[in-house]
Amino acid sequence: MATASSDIVRLYLRVHNRDETVEWPKASTTEEIKSVLLTAADVPSTLTKDVVLKLTQQNGCLVSIGPKLTSNTPHTRYTLQVVSEKLKSGAEDSVNPDELVNTVAKLKGQIDSVSQVAKLAHPHKGPNAMVRRAPNIDPRYADRAKYVFTEETKEYLKQCSFDNWQWEENEALALLELMFDDMGLIEEFKIDVATLKRFLRGIKDNYNANPFHNFKHCFCVTQMMYGIIHTTEIVHKLKPIDKLVLLISCIGHDLDHPGYNNAYQINAKTDLAIIYNDTSPLENHHAAVLFTLLRAPETNILSNVPDAVFREIRKGTIRCILATDMAKHGEIMTAFKKHVDNFNIEDQDQRNLLVQMIIKCADISNEVRPTEVAEPWVDCLLEEFFAQSDREKAEGLPTAPFMDREKVTKAGAQVGFIGFVMIPLYELTAKVLPNMEAAIIQPIRQSLTYYKEMLEKTEGKK
Ligand SMILES: [Zn+2]
Structure with a gap:
C-alpha cells in the first residue's frame, strides 16, 4: 500500500x-x-x-x-x-571514591539541593555529574594538604602580574584560603577553617571544565581583585564586609557556567532563560549556586554571623555578581561616572558602586598580566566562543560576529575589546583608586600595542 x-x-x-x-x-x-x-x-x-x-x-x-x-x-x-x-563524563572527577563512600550518605541533603540548582544549567546531565558536586568533608581534610607559603609568595599574590599558570588547583585553593586569612576575614566573621576548606572545595567542584569559564578563571578574577585592592591600597579603606563581599563574589561569580553565554540561553530558550525570564540568566544562576553552597551547613562559612549581617552580605554579593553581566556595563559606568569627581568612600551607595567596578575590572583583567600569562586566555575564550557559534549555527540560532570563527581574528578581537571596553573601564576606576597607572593600566596599553602590531601584520598579509 x-x-x-x-x-x-x-x-x-x-x-x-x-x-x-x-x-x-x-x-x-x-x-x-x-x-x-x-x-x-x-x-x-x-x-x-x-x-x-x-x-x-x-x-x-x-x-x-x-x-x-x-x-x-x-x-x-x-x-x-x-x-x-562540551561535558565529559564524570571520569575525570577529582573526588576521591573512598571519601565519597563516607560522605555521600551524610551529605545527601546537600547533594540534592546543589545538584538541583546545577541541573538548571545541565538538565540532562548524568548521575556522575551530580556526584561530582559532593564537597569533600573528610574530617581529616582540615589537617591534610596544608600549604605553607613564604612571605615572598604572600607578597607576590598581591600583585597584578601574578602568573596563574604556575599553580595547581589544590594550591590555588590554599591561596584563596590565604586571602581570607590575610584580610582578617576568618577572625572578623568567625569563619570555621574546616568549613572554609570544604566551601572552597565545593566551589572548585562546581566550576565546569569549559575552555575559559572554569575554576582557573575564577581564581584569576579573585586574585586580580586581591591585586587591585592591594596595589591601590583601597584594602585599608574598605570595610571588612566589603572585602568579604568582594572575595566571595569573585570566587562564586561564574559558578556552574555552562560555556554558552546569555544570548545563547535566551535564544535557545534554555531552562535558565525561562527561570530567570531572560534577565541575566547566567549571573543569577552563578549567585544561586553560590548561595546553595552557603546554605548547606557543611559549606556555610557564614554560619557564625548574625542574620542581619548575613542579609547584608547576601545583598552585596548578589549585587556584585549581577554586575559582571556585560549587558549592565553601560549602566554601571554611567552611575559611577557621576561620583568620580567627588567620590566619598564613607557613603555606602558610592562604596557599593566602587565594589562593583572592582569586580568588573577583575573579571576582564587578563590583559593586566604579562603577555605570556595573558595570551593563552585569549585562545581559551575564542575556543569557547567558537564552540558556541558552531552550536548556534547547527541549531539554527542567531550568532554574534565576535564569536564566529569565520569572522573573528584574535588580534582584531583584542584590539577592539582592550581599546573600547577595558581601557575606558580601568581609566574611570583610576579616577577614584590611586596607583593604577604604572602597575595596572600601563600593561593594558602595552597589550593593546602588541595586538595592534599583530593586526597590522595579519592585515599586511592579505
Ligand atoms: Zn568571569
Whole structure:
C-alpha cells in the first residue's frame, strides 16, 4: 500500500564513516529530529544535551536541523558530525571514591539541593555529574594538604602580574584560603577553617571544565581583585564586609557556567532563560549556586554571623555578581561616572558602586598580566566562543560576529575589546583608586600595542 511517503522525511547520511538512512514524520519538532540524528550518531542518551550536531551538504554548506529539513537522496547524502562534546563524563572527577563512600550518605541533603540548582544549567546531565558536586568533608581534610607559603609568595599574590599558570588547583585553593586569612576575614566573621576548606572545595567542584569559564578563571578574577585592592591600597579603606563581599563574589561569580553565554540561553530558550525570564540568566544562576553552597551547613562559612549581617552580605554579593553581566556595563559606568569627581568612600551607595567596578575590572583583567600569562586566555575564550557559534549555527540560532570563527581574528578581537571596553573601564576606576597607572593600566596599553602590531601584520598579509 502506498503509505504517504510525503508525510515522512527520509535522510541519507554519512556518519562515523558509514552510511545511514533515517526517517521521521514530517510534523516532528526540532527536538524529535535531533533525537533521531543523535541515535544515528551513536550518542548515548545521557550525553545528548552536551553534544552539538552538525549536518553538512556535499558542497560544505551547513544544513539547519529543524522541521524545515526535507528529504535528500543517496546521491545528495549529507554528512553528520558530532562537533562538540562540551561535558565529559564524570571520569575525570577529582573526588576521591573512598571519601565519597563516607560522605555521600551524610551529605545527601546537600547533594540534592546543589545538584538541583546545577541541573538548571545541565538538565540532562548524568548521575556522575551530580556526584561530582559532593564537597569533600573528610574530617581529616582540615589537617591534610596544608600549604605553607613564604612571605615572598604572600607578597607576590598581591600583585597584578601574578602568573596563574604556575599553580595547581589544590594550591590555588590554599591561596584563596590565604586571602581570607590575610584580610582578617576568618577572625572578623568567625569563619570555621574546616568549613572554609570544604566551601572552597565545593566551589572548585562546581566550576565546569569549559575552555575559559572554569575554576582557573575564577581564581584569576579573585586574585586580580586581591591585586587591585592591594596595589591601590583601597584594602585599608574598605570595610571588612566589603572585602568579604568582594572575595566571595569573585570566587562564586561564574559558578556552574555552562560555556554558552546569555544570548545563547535566551535564544535557545534554555531552562535558565525561562527561570530567570531572560534577565541575566547566567549571573543569577552563578549567585544561586553560590548561595546553595552557603546554605548547606557543611559549606556555610557564614554560619557564625548574625542574620542581619548575613542579609547584608547576601545583598552585596548578589549585587556584585549581577554586575559582571556585560549587558549592565553601560549602566554601571554611567552611575559611577557621576561620583568620580567627588567620590566619598564613607557613603555606602558610592562604596557599593566602587565594589562593583572592582569586580568588573577583575573579571576582564587578563590583559593586566604579562603577555605570556595573558595570551593563552585569549585562545581559551575564542575556543569557547567558537564552540558556541558552531552550536548556534547547527541549531539554527542567531550568532554574534565576535564569536564566529569565520569572522573573528584574535588580534582584531583584542584590539577592539582592550581599546573600547577595558581601557575606558580601568581609566574611570583610576579616577577614584590611586596607583593604577604604572602597575595596572600601563600593561593594558602595552597589550593593546602588541595586538595592534599583530593586526597590522595579519592585515599586511592579505
Ligand atoms: Zn568571569
